[in-house]
Structure formats: C-alpha cells, structure tokens
Amino acid sequence: MTDNTTRRHQVRLLKQGWTFEVQENQTILNAAQEAGIRFVSSCRNGSCRTCLCLVKSGRVRHLIEWPSLSFDEKDDGYALACVATIDSDVEIETDQAFLF
C-alpha cells in the first residue's frame, strides 16, 4: 500500500513576502529552488554558512548532526537552509533569497 499523504509545511520569507511549501525531510534550499526562489548557497552540505538564515517562528530541524552553527546561534534561531527541513510552518528572515 502506498502512502500518498506526504506532510508539507510552509515557509514564509518575511522580508520578501514570499511563501513556498517544503515536503517532509526536504531541505528549505531545495524547496525554495523548486518554487523558483534562489537562496544564495555554495557548499550545500552545511559547512560554508552561505545559506545562513534566521528562523523567527516555527520548528526547523537540521538533517545533519553537526551543521556549522554555534550553540548560541542555534539558541538564537539561526539555521542553514541547505541542510535544514521544517516540522511546522515557519517564518524566516534572510537577505539572501532572490527570484530566478
């Protein structure tokens, strides 16, 4: 039996006023790209910090054990879009998102 009930949540980019959906375990970066939004990125593996963004509300979960963030940055709500997914609707602040 196939389960067609993939959970999706929504990202709202506060500065740009854009929204897009993220599937379960999909990265924010990939979901944005599918929606026609380019997050500035480089390594895409959680090490260079180019895709750093600030999560203002909602729950973000990193898909790797040691993303390149300090404990203080995590506590302050920073996330790396290339290796993070969302577990609720979220609001994100970034200057590094553009339309393709």
Ligand code: FES
């Ligand atoms: S692109 Fe390098 S940490 Fe996200």
